[in-house]
Amino acid sequence: MDARKVYIVLFVVHIMGHSNLAKPCSDSGCRSVKMPLVSDNLKAPLLAELDVSMINQQLKEYIDDSINVTFIDRFHDVVEEKQESLKSKVSEIYKRLASMSVWNGKLSKQFLEMSRPCEKGWIKFGIHCYYIGPDTKTWDDSVTDCQRKGSYLVKVEDASENLWLQTVMIANNIDILRIGAHDIHHEGTWRWISDNSAVGYTNWGGGQPDDAGANEDCAELWKAASYRWNDRPCSYLMRYICEK
Ligand SMILES: [Ca+2]
Ligand SMILES: [Ca+2]
Numbered sequence: 001m002d003a004r005k006v007y008i009v010l011f012v013v014h015i016m017g018h019s020n021l022a023k024p025c026s027d028s029g030c031r032s033v034k035m036p037l038v039s040d041n042l043k044a045p046l047l048a049e050l051d052v053s054m055i056n057q058q059l060k061e062y063i064d065d066s067i068n069v070t071f072i073d074r075f076h077d078v079v080e081e082k083q084e085s086l087k088s089k090v091s092e093i094y095k096r097l098a099s100m101s102v103w104n105g106k107l108s109k110q111f112l113e114m115s116r117p118c119e120k121g122w123i124k125f126g127i128h129c130y131y132i133g134p135d136t137k138t139w140d141d142s143v144t145d146c147q148r149k150g151s152y153l154v155k156v157e158d159a160s161e162n163l164w165l166q167t168v169m170i171a172n173n174i175d176i177l178r179i180g181a182h183d184i185h186h187e188g189t190w191r192w193i194s195d196n197s198a199v200g201y202t203n204w205g206g207g208q209p210d211d212a213g214a215n216e217d218c219a220e221l222w223k224a225a226s227y228r229w230n231d232r233p234c235s236y237l238m239r240y241i242c243e244k
Contacts, residue, residue, distance in 0.1 A: 114127050130241055131151065153241075155180050181218075216231035
């Protein structure tokens with residue numbers, strides 16, 4: 001090869017080195033990447049465009065579904081918990097309402113009884129009516145008289161009733177007032193004649209009951225004991241008070 005031919009070959013190589021083949025890919029010049037995929041039967045290779053956006057979409061849907069399922073399950077659990085809690089609270093409220101209704105019924109009945117006037121000659125205190133025997137009688141006669149009136153010799157159940165009886169004594173100038181407590185059947189065991197129940201509340205005077213002379217089995221309120229209780233022979237004649 002002579003010198004002229006060598007220069008021509010070098011020139012051509014130089015031109016090719018600066019052609020479009022060596023230029024970087026511009027936006028307009030780029031094409032989708034095509035990847036060869038293989039069909040099932042392996043006979044015909046396929047060219048399919050690898051669609052990344054579709055895969056992203058499927059992935060997103062999968063994640064969304066997974067989140068939805070998880071969220072719905074949790075939501076379901078929370079709703080169930082709340083429902084159970086509400087059911088329990090409603091049940092509790094119904095129970096309270098029922099007990100309030102019963103209580104209200106009792107209160108209404110008590111209010112009616114308190115507001116109901118006593119018969120002529122009887123005095124009202126709380127929900128009961130009282131009759132002060134005008135004459136003095138023995139225990140047996142007092143008990144009988146109260147029973148004949150559809151009542152019983154007074155049963156003093158608490159301090160307020162006891163205090164009221166003391167005021168009745170003072171107001172009516174009564175020195176000794178018989179009440180319905182006795183230990184006739186068993187010395188020292190005090191019971192109410194009205195229902196044979198054990199005597200709970202007491203207001204014995206100092207040193208009482210002393211069963212003086214081994215013959216004191218009937219109780220009274222006694223002015224000399226500051227209107228507190230004393231035991232005395234049941235045969236003693238004294239004022240008495242009936243209750244119903
Ligand atoms: Ca006695
Ligand atoms: Ca006594």
